[in-house]
Amino acid sequence: MYAYTGGREFAEAEVPAELEAKREKAEQRQVQKAKAEAEGASGEAAKPRKVNKSALAKKIAAQLEGLDLLEKLVNALIRSGLATVDKKGIKHIREQVTALGNHYLPGAQTELRKLALLLEEAEGREASFGEAVEQLALIHALIRKGRPYLAAKQADPDLKPDTESAIEEWLGHAWQLAELQEHGLVQTGTELIQLSFISYDDAARQEFVDAGYWLELEGGAIHRTMNYRPYKAAKHMKEEDSFFEVATVGQLYVYPGTVNRRVRFDGVTSAPALESHLAKARETAEPLLSDAVKRVKNELKNPLGNKQPVLLAAVESLRETENGEIVIFDRSGGMLQLGDVPKYGRGTTELLRLLPKEKMEGAAVLLLFAHLPESGRLIAQPLSIIHDAGIIRLWY
Amino acid sequence: MSTTLLRELYGELTRLYIAGSDLAVGDFRLKRLVPQLLQLGERAPVFKRLGEGVGTLIETAPGIERPTAVQLQELTLLLSSVLHTQGETAPSSETRELDALPMDLPTAFSSRRLTEVQDALESTGGGRYEIITQAYKDGLFQDLRLLIPAMGALNDPYAELADYIKDHVLPDYGPQIIPLLKGWLNIAGGRSDARAVEVIGKIGGEEERDFIRQAAAEGSEPVRISAIGYLAGCDAYVGDLLEWSADGKKTIRAAAYAALAESGTERAQERLYQAFSGKDRDLAADVLSRREHSPLTAQLVSDARKELEEARKHAEAKVKLPSIWTRLEAYLDAFRGKTVPELNAFYEEVLEEGAFYHGLGWTRMLHDASRYASNQGGDRTLALLLKLERSHASYLSYAFRLSLRMRKPAEVYEHYSAYTKGAFKDTLVQELERVLYSSTSRMYPRVWGSGEEYGREVRIPSPKELADRFDRRWLEWAISRDAALVAAVLSEPGHQTATIYLKNKFAGMMAESEESFLVLWEGLNRAGVGEEERREAIVAALEGNQRGLYRFDYEMFRQLTLLPPSYRDRLAALKNRYRYDAAKQLDYIIDSISEVQS
Numbered sequence: 001m002y003a004y005t006g007g008r009e010f011a012e013a014e015v016p017a018e019l020e021a022k023r024e025k026a027e028q029r030q031v032q033k034a035k036a037e038a039e040g041a042s043g044e045a046a047k048p049r050k051v052n053k054s055a056l057a058k059k060i061a062a063q064l065e066g067l068d069l070l071e072k073l074v075n076a077l078i079r080s081g082l083a084t085v086d087k088k089g090i091k092h093i094r095e096q097v098t099a100l101g102n103h104y105l106p107g108a109q110t111e112l113r114k115l116a117l118l119l120e121e122a123e124g125r126e127a128s129f130g131e132a133v134e135q136l137a138l139i140h141a142l143i144r145k146g147r148p149y150l151a152a153k154q155a156d157p158d159l160k161p162d163t164e165s166a167i168e169e170w171l172g173h174a175w176q177l178a179e180l181q182e183h184g185l186v187q188t189g190t191e192l193i194q195l196s197f198i199s200y201d202d203a204a205r206q207e208f209v210d211a212g213y214w215l216e217l218e219g220g221a222i223h224r225t226m227n228y229r230p231y232k233a234a235k236h237m238k239e240e241d242s243f244f245e246v247a248t249v250g251q252l253y254v255y256p257g258t259v260n261r262r263v264r265f266d267g268v269t270s271a272p273a274l275e276s277h278l279a280k281a282r283e284t285a286e287p288l289l290s291d292a293v294k295r296v297k298n299e300l301k302n303p304l305g306n307k308q309p310v311l312l313a314a315v316e317s318l319r320e321t322e323n324g325e326i327v328i329f330d331r332s333g334g335m336l337q338l339g340d341v342p343k344y345g346r347g348t349t350e351l352l353r354l355l356p357k358e359k360m361e362g363a364a365v366l367l368l369f370a371h372l373p374e375s376g377r378l379i380a381q382p383l384s385i386i387h388d389a390g391i392i393r394l395w396y
Numbered sequence: 397m398s399t400t401l402l403r404e405l406y407g408e409l410t411r412l413y414i415a416g417s418d419l420a421v422g423d424f425r426l427k428r429l430v431p432q433l434l435q436l437g438e439r440a441p442v443f444k445r446l447g448e449g450v451g452t453l454i455e456t457a458p459g460i461e462r463p464t465a466v467q468l469q470e471l472t473l474l475l476s477s478v479l480h481t482q483g484e485t486a487p488s489s490e491t492r493e494l495d496a497l498p499m500d501l502p503t504a505f506s507s508r509r510l511t512e513v514q515d516a517l518e519s520t521g522g523g524r525y526e527i528i529t530q531a532y533k534d535g536l537f538q539d540l541r542l543l544i545p546a547m548g549a550l551n552d553p554y555a556e557l558a559d560y561i562k563d564h565v566l567p568d569y570g571p572q573i574i575p576l577l578k579g580w581l582n583i584a585g586g587r588s589d590a591r592a593v594e595v596i597g598k599i600g601g602e603e604e605r606d607f608i609r610q611a612a613a614e615g616s617e618p619v620r621i622s623a624i625g626y627l628a629g630c631d632a633y634v635g636d637l638l639e640w641s642a643d644g645k646k647t648i649r650a651a652a653y654a655a656l657a658e659s660g661t662e663r664a665q666e667r668l669y670q671a672f673s674g675k676d677r678d679l680a681a682d683v684l685s686r687r688e689h690s691p692l693t694a695q696l697v698s699d700a701r702k703e704l705e706e707a708r709k710h711a712e713a714k715v716k717l718p719s720i721w722t723r724l725e726a727y728l729d730a731f732r733g734k735t736v737p738e739l740n741a742f743y744e745e746v747l748e749e750g751a752f753y754h755g756l757g758w759t760r761m762l763h764d765a766s767r768y769a770s771n772q773g774g775d776r777t778l779a780l781l782l783k784l785e786r787s788h789a790s791y792l793s794y795a796f797r798l799s800l801r802m803r804k805p806a807e808v809y810e811h812y813s814a815y816t817k818g819a820f821k822d823t824l825v826q827e828l829e830r831v832l833y834s835s836t837s838r839m840y841p842r843v844w845g846s847g848e849e850y851g852r853e854v855r856i857p858s859p860k861e862l863a864d865r866f867d868r869r870w871l872e873w874a875i876s877r878d879a880a881l882v883a884a885v886l887s888e889p890g891h892q893t894a895t896i897y898l899k900n901k902f903a904g905m906m907a908e909s910e911e912s913f914l915v916l917w918e919g920l921n922r923a924g925v926g927e928e929e930r931r932e933a934i935v936a937a938l939e940g941n942q943r944g945l946y947r948f949d950y951e952m953f954r955q956l957t958l959l960p961p962s963y964r965d966r967l968a969a970l971k972n973r974y975r976y977d978a979a980k981q982l983d984y985i986i987d988s989i990s991e992v993q994s
Contacts, residue, residue, distance in 0.1 A: 074465070137469060301481045
């Protein structure tokens with residue numbers, strides 16, 4: 001560069017073959033992309049994916065067998081009692097986790113691995129079996145819902161997958177973007193704003209997870225981006241990070257599910273968040289805490305629903321109980337006690353004491369809910385606060 | 397809806413999961429719940445379903461078609477769903493105004509940056525100090541989310557890190573974090589609480605003095621020590637400090653003395669002075685040794701002179717001397733770093749009787765006196781130092797350096813050249829080396845590999861400067877005493893003996909240390925030996941030395957790369973003698989001089 005600015009002359013050289021090949025490939029990609037877009041625009045559906053029916057039938061049969069295997073294991077475990085599970089018992093469960101790998105049920109595999117982890121953690125202490133019991137009930141729900149679903153698919157190979165609930169994902173189906181598009185689960189030109197972000201280690205999935213909570217400015221739905229980085233490949237995969245601007249997403253793929261549906265992006269442009277964006281975001285907040293709680297409970301009662309739903313609620317003021325637990329109030333005096341969700345992410349509730357009052361009163365707060373069976377409480381943890389001039393992020 | 401009953405049922409079901417579902421059959425605790433459930437079921441159908449579920453569970457015969465495990469799972473699933481709609485959200489008690497400590501801190505940093513620092517603050521193990529200091533420099537600690545972890549790191553098992561947090565990170569938040577720190581710390585606690593008190597002492601100023609006083613009076617030992625330090629210089633607390641200077645714990649007394657020393661009040665100084673005649677003599681001496689000035693110095697000097705008198709009086713009665721020396725050592729500590737006219741006289745008195753004190757083994761006092769006196773200078777001092785020098789070679793440096801400053805070069809030479817052997821000669825050579833050159837190290841990019849490496853640099857005064865300060869006869873003296881490095885610095889062109897001597901020494905000493913290489917290299921230059929001839933000397937020395945080197949030092953390596961290509965074969969012949977870095981360096985040298993050829 002110095003030589004160039006110094007006025008020295010440069011001779012033009014042949015383009016190296018390697019570079020030329022790269023350029024060609026890039027051009028081809030562009031052409032293909034344009035073609036695909038043209039097809040999409042002209043309303044022609046992309047070629048339906050070919051499905052190998054006999055292979056599919058075999059797969060479903062293997063899945064059903066897998067569910068049987070899982071049920072047998074779980075029932076045996078419950079009959080003899082969790083107190084009898086020793087190191088050998090846990091080893092046996094782990095062997096079954098591996099065995100499930102042959103049955104195309106990665107979702108069920110993850111849940112069984114989680115059970116093994118919980119039992120390991122409990123180390124035979126009775127007081128610590130609570131979570132293991134919850135997990136067993138969840139596995140039961142998965143078997144109970146999964147079996148008829150798979151049986152129906154077996155009977156009718158042309159049956160469309162369930163796009164209303166997340167059952168496919170529970171069983172471990174990894175949705176392709178093309179499939180989502182095929183089922184009409186794609187929106188265009190959506191404006192999103194990230195409200196919270198966290199990276200955590202999911203030992204049951206054996207993956208690091210980068211989770212982002214995004215508010216859709218139009219309509220106010222809260223979506224989740226889940227970037228999974230398997231332990232083995234984590235070194236080669238980019239870790240996601242907090243996103244501070246407003247994202248306009250060309251194609252927003254929305255996974256089947258209920259509350260906080262998983263989404264993926266294609267074609268993102270970003271611009272700084274303006275006060276108008278923040279005002280719009282605040283407007284989407286649930287005005288009454290009782291309604292917010294109702295929505296949450298409605299989701300929680302579904303055994304295969306989102307166990308940790310997140311929603312945005314309007315806050316009028318804050319107070320605390322005699323034990324120092326922080327309580328938020330809505331405009332009609334409705335109350336909700338806050339607290340940190342155990343074992344997930346980081347504690348944030350106490351940070352509220354360190355915030356200026358004027359930034360919280362009249363703000364919208366993003367809440368993460370979880371039901372705690374031991375105390376019988378529905379706990380809500382604040383993740384972010386949208387006030388007049390910005391967003392205070394208590395996670396990341 | 398009766399949540400209590402539902403939760404009781406859930407508890408019973410959990411018990412069955414733990415004990416084994418086959419035990420459900422006929423379980424009387426479950427049986428007891430059925431009528432209640434059915435009764436409630438009349439109003440809410442879900443209770444009826446639960447009641448029936450429990451009924452089937454306890455009646456199932458083991459091993460029949462629907463096993464107990466499935467029954468239990470079904471029932472739990474239903475109950476769990478119901479309970480999930482019953483979660484309590486109301487406050488656990490009456491509410492009151494939120495006890496807030498608002499801080500004006502943003503939350504603008506991203507996950508990737510913050511988590512690294514949070515993990516470093518909250519974990520243990522190596523590599524964390526760099527992450528945290530870098531984060532501090534980058535301003536990350538101004539993010540709200542690092543405040544609490546930073547405070548927690550006052551408790552870090554790695555004390556250097558905890559101290560860094562105390563000295564830099566927390567004070568930067570300013571007085572706004574004081575209420576937070578007060579809520580966090582326990583004045584009856586340990587080192588980490590003492591650190592928190594220090595932060596408050598540092599940034600709290602006048603307003604927090606009462607709190608600091610309370611911590612100093614009522615805290616645990618480490619907390620008190622930290623707090624007492626922050627009461628120094630406030631006359632209002634002198635009364636307290638006086639009280640604590642009589643505390644049962646030595647560390648508390650030491651802290652109190654240190655704080656009293658900063659007070660100008662007569663009472664405070666009086667107490668310190670008293671300490672000199674009691675068991676706390678060493679504590680008081682230590683406190684004074686760390687101060688530049690003390691109003692007590694003159695008084696202590698006069699006491700110390702009395703001790704000297706005593707010593708001379710009891711020169712024969714050896715039993716008394718050790719206790720006198722113990723007291724004198726405390727005085728010497730207290731005098732450290734101070735300069736007052738009284739001390740001039742005191743140290744002069746010491747030097748006058750130098751031989752006597754040296755005989756008693758009180759050498760430390762003689763060194764203190766010599767150091768002090770040579771800083772003052774003067775003919776009388778020099779005379780005293782020259783006299784002391786005769787007692788032992790270890791005193792030679794004071795007189796020698798002062799002589800160099802005050803006397804003509806010829807006079808210095810005439811006096812000192814008389815030391816021709818033994819410890820005096822060795823000390824003299826060391827002293828000459830120390831005044832003739834100095835060396836430092838710095839980083840250079842490593843040309844023969846990646847990264848950087850250390851190389852030394854020597855600073856040698858110019859021949860002109862040397863001629864003003866040193867007699868020419870030193871060169872001959874150095875050669876005859878085999879002080880090669882001294883001879884090298886002082887060598888001059890055309891001095892045949894010196895040239896031969898230095899070439900000889902170069903071959904033998906060049907690989908000893910980088911410093912000797914550099915000094916001899918310059919010595920040969922001063923003797924008029926050209927660069928090419930000197931480089932030839934390196935190669936010849938390498939050839940003559942059977943023992944390989946581990947690596948070539950920076951300058952030797954550089955000189956080898958400047959060799960003409962004709963040396964290639966001679967260097968290649970040396971290759972099998974070297975391994976490790978030296979082998980790589982030699983390869984590089986051979987390559988680079990060949991390139992010049994091509």
